Amino acid sequence: MDGFVGPYRILRLLNRGGQGSVYLGYDKRLHRRVAIKIYQLPPTRKARKQLLREARAVASIQSPKVVQIHDVIQSDTHLALVMEYVSGCSLEEFLAQVRPSLASVLVIGTDIAGALALARQQHIVHGDVKPGNVLIGTNGRAKLADFGISRTTTERSALQWRSGSTSALSPEQLLGQPVDERADLFALGCLLYLMMSGQHPFYNKGKFDPQLLLACAPQPIQEVVGGEVELPDQLADLIAALLQKEPSRRPANTRRVRRVLRAVMRSLPVSTANNLQREALPCFRPESPEDIPPLIPEGLGQQGRSALEYSGSWTAMLRQRVNALRWQSRAALAFAVLAVSAVLLTRTLYATVTPVRFAQPYFTSSTRLQVPQEISRTWLVNEVKSVLRNHLGNVRVAGPVGADPRTVFYSGGEPSNWNESSEQVFHIALRCVEELCVFSISRDHKGASFTRQGVLFPDMSLQQWREIVRESTLALYK
Numbered sequence: 001m002d003g004f005v006g007p008y009r010i011l012r013l014l015n016r017g018g019q020g021s022v023y024l025g026y027d028k029r030l031h032r033r034v035a036i037k038i039y040q041l042p043p044t045r046k047a048r049k050q051l052l053r054e055a056r057a058v059a060s061i062q063s064p065k066v067v068q069i070h071d072v073i074q075s076d077t078h079l080a081l082v083m084e085y086v087s088g089c090s091l092e093e094f095l096a097q098v099r100p101s102l103a104s105v106l107v108i109g110t111d112i113a114g115a116l117a118l119a120r121q122q123h124i125v126h127g128d129v130k131p132g133n134v135l136i137g138t139n140g141r142a143k144l145a146d147f148g149i150s151r152t153t154t155e156r157s158a159l160q161w162r163s164g165s166t167s168a169l170s171p172e173q174l175l176g177q178p179v180d181e182r183a184d185l186f187a188l189g190c191l192l193y194l195m196m197s198g199q200h201p202f203y204n205k206g207k208f209d210p211q212l213l214l215a216c217a218p219q220p221i222q223e224v225v226g227g228e229v230e231l232p233d234q235l236a237d238l239i240a241a242l243l244q245k246e247p248s249r250r251p252a253n254t255r256r257v258r259r260v261l262r263a264v265m266r267s268l269p270v271s272t273a274n275n276l277q278r279e280a281l282p283c284f285r286p287e288s289p290e291d292i293p294p295l296i297p298e299g300l301g302q303q304g305r306s307a308l309e310y311s312g313s314w315t316a317m318l319r320q321r322v323n324a325l326r327w328q329s330r331a332a333l334a335f336a337v338l339a340v341s342a343v344l345l346t347r348t349l350y351a352t353v354t355p356v357r358f359a360q361p362y363f364t365s366s367t368r369l370q371v372p373q374e375i376s377r378t379w380l381v382n383e384v385k386s387v388l389r390n391h392l393g394n395v396r397v398a399g400p401v402g403a404d405p406r407t408v409f410y411s412g413g414e415p416s417n418w419n420e421s422s423e424q425v426f427h428i429a430l431r432c433v434e435e436l437c438v439f440s441i442s443r444d445h446k447g448a449s450f451t452r453q454g455v456l457f458p459d460m461s462l463q464q465w466r467e468i469v470r471e472s473t474l475a476l477y478k
Contacts, residue, residue, distance in 0.1 A: 005036050005080045006073040024085065027070075030463070033085040034070060037146070041079055055081060057122055058147040062468065064457050065115040067135065067145040086145070088138045089283040092131035095195065098279050102230050103265070103272035105195045108134065108142040110261045112188060115144035117254040120181045127179070129187035130168040131194070138284060139459075140277025166208035167200055171245050174213060182247040185257065189242025189250075196231060197224040201243060218243055232264050353394040355423040358384075358401040365432035372462050380428050383466060384441065387473040398423075422446055432458075439469060443476045450476045 003010055008025040011033075015022045020039040027034050041048050052074070059069040071082035091108065094100070100108075112134060119126055126133075126147055133146040170186035172179050193201045201218035202209060212218070221239055225231050238260045244250045251257055361377040381402040389395050397403050425444040430437055435457070442451040452475040454468040 005038070005082070006071070008034060008036060008071075008082055010036065025082070027082075032463075035067075035083045035085045037081045037083065039079045039081070041074075041077055051079060054124075054147075055079070057124055061118050061122055061124070062455060063115065063118050064141070064459050065111050065143060066118060067143050068464075083145070086135040086137050086143055087284070087287060088136045089280060089285055090132050091134035091136060091142070091191075091195075093285075094136055094280050094283045095131055095198075097283050099198060100195055100279060101272065101275050102196075102232075103268050104276040104279055105192065106235075106261050106265045106268075107140070107276045108136070108195065109188070109192050110258060110265070111142035112144055112191065113254045113257045113261065116181065116184050116188065117258070119144075119147075119184070120253060125179055125181055126184050126187075127173070128165055128168050129184050129191060130165045131191065132165070133168075134191070136276065136280045136283075138277075140274055140280070142276075167194075167203075169208075169213065170247075171214055172247060174210060180247070181253065182250045185242050185250055185254070186244075186247075188257070189239050192235075192239050193218065193221055193243065196229065196235075196239070197221055199224065214245075217245075232267070234260050235264050353396050354388075354392045356385075356388060356395050356397050357399040357423060357425045358397070359425065359427045360401055362427075362429040362431075364430075365437070371432060371437065371458050372460075372465060374462055375430070375465065377428075380430060380439075380469065383469045384426060384428060384473050387470050391474060391477065439472060441469075441472050441476065452476055 005023075005025065007029065008027055011024045011026055013021065014024050014035065020037050023036045023038070025034045025036040026032075039051070042051065052072070055069070055072045059072065062068070067086060068084040069081055070084065073080040073082065112129065116126065116129070124147065126144065128146065129144070133144065135143045135145050137143060167190060168187040170179065170183040173183055190201055193199075200208075201221075202213040204212060221236055222231060238257065242250055242257070358381055361380055363377050363380070365371060385395070385397060385402055422445065427440075427442045427444075429440040431440070432438075437456040437458070439454045439456055440451065441453075442449055452472045454472040456465055456468055460468075
């Protein structure tokens with residue numbers, strides 16, 4: 001490894017597992033750390049295309065309950081998933097040191113059930129819901145990670161399922177039978193059982209027992225935890241339902257699961273709301289200042305030049321530098337000079353400006369919902385304008401909304417070589433209800449209308465809001 005995966009710099013190894021290695025990386029363009037998981041590509045072209053389709057499907061899940069995928073990079077032999085880096089610890093590390101309270105178990109269970117609900121909407125089965133794939137952030141909330149062996153349910157009957165960890169196996173998965181979302185619910189039941197009791201329902205003396213999984217009912221959790229642990233009957237009944245051998249006897253989806261977990265949570269004292277953050281704090285991995293590369297002054301980067309003088313004229317110096325290049329580099333340099341010259345000539349002879357008009361943005365929000373304070377009608381318009389300028393080039397915003405002040409005046413009128421295209425009108429709306437917001441944007445152009453939407457959550461960072469607005473706007477041109 002040469003220290004980079006695409007534009008991402010590798011800082012250090014985070015974890016090495018059966019499906020691939022995970023590295024801590026750094027994206028210098030956005031000044032953020034990322035987690036990079038590298039997989040070896042399967043040998044057949046069909047399997048490679050399938051893996052890429054699954055990666056794109058997982059990347060479409062936008063939620064604070066799921067570790068986000070920022071990029072997918074492919075070479076001839078490997079695939080790298082560039083993901084959100086979550087500071088904190090894994091549930092596996094947490095359970096190795098702490099016996100979680102009931103409140104913490106409910107928070108983790110609710111967050112993972114919510115993540116599975118979103119995956120189900122995309123027809124995705126995770127297939128490996130185990131403690132190592134649940135991350136606890138420093139904000140005291142859980143995220144589901146590593147969809148590395150996930151599979152779309154629309155293709156489950158045609159493809160062999162790749163088995164996950166023994167701690168997350170369902171009976172149908174172990175038998176190689178077709179699976180659906182209920183396999184993930186079985187794994188969630190194992191997770192809840194483990195968090196409440198401290199032991200896995202289908203392990204014998206610390207080792208996975210296939211016979212227990214296929215033929216034996218787990219010991220009732222009430223008997224395992226005893227009287228010293230608070231275990232509401234609703235939760236015990238839910239865990240028993242999730243661990244049914246037959247998928248048809250389990251809950252059909254996460255709706256009932258989340259309803260029960262929330263009902264039990266509401267019965268707890270308000271003071272337990274931040275239990276998970278307090279309990280997990282000693283388990284959080286230390287963050288080293290070395291994990292962020294030092295900021296080198298821009299002038300001393302690749303643009304920096306030696307202060308030692310060259311002998312001879314500047315043309316001799318230039319010839320010396322060019323001659324020192326390999327022939328491939330000289331050819332690339334010549335091509336770049338020709339391309340830049342052509343672009344400059346084209347812009348000089350013929351330039352196009354796109355007139356844009358914004359309708360009055362619509363913004364409504366529930367008083368109980370706290371969105372980032374920067375979010376406003378003006379912010380939305382400015383973000384869309386920025387995206388349009390990057391995508392379309394010269395943009396002239398007219399009308400009462402978002403128009404730019406004119407700072408350059410031409411005595412003879414506008415330049416005659418500017419060709420103005422037909423006007424594009426944009427309608428922007430942000431509607432926030434209950435626990436989420438929906439961003440809508442439409443583009444009217446030449447009698448046609450194009451509309452796109454994006455789902456946002458109040459606890460997303462401002463950068464995540466900006467990315468979804470950007471993606472939704474660019475999607476209008478696809």
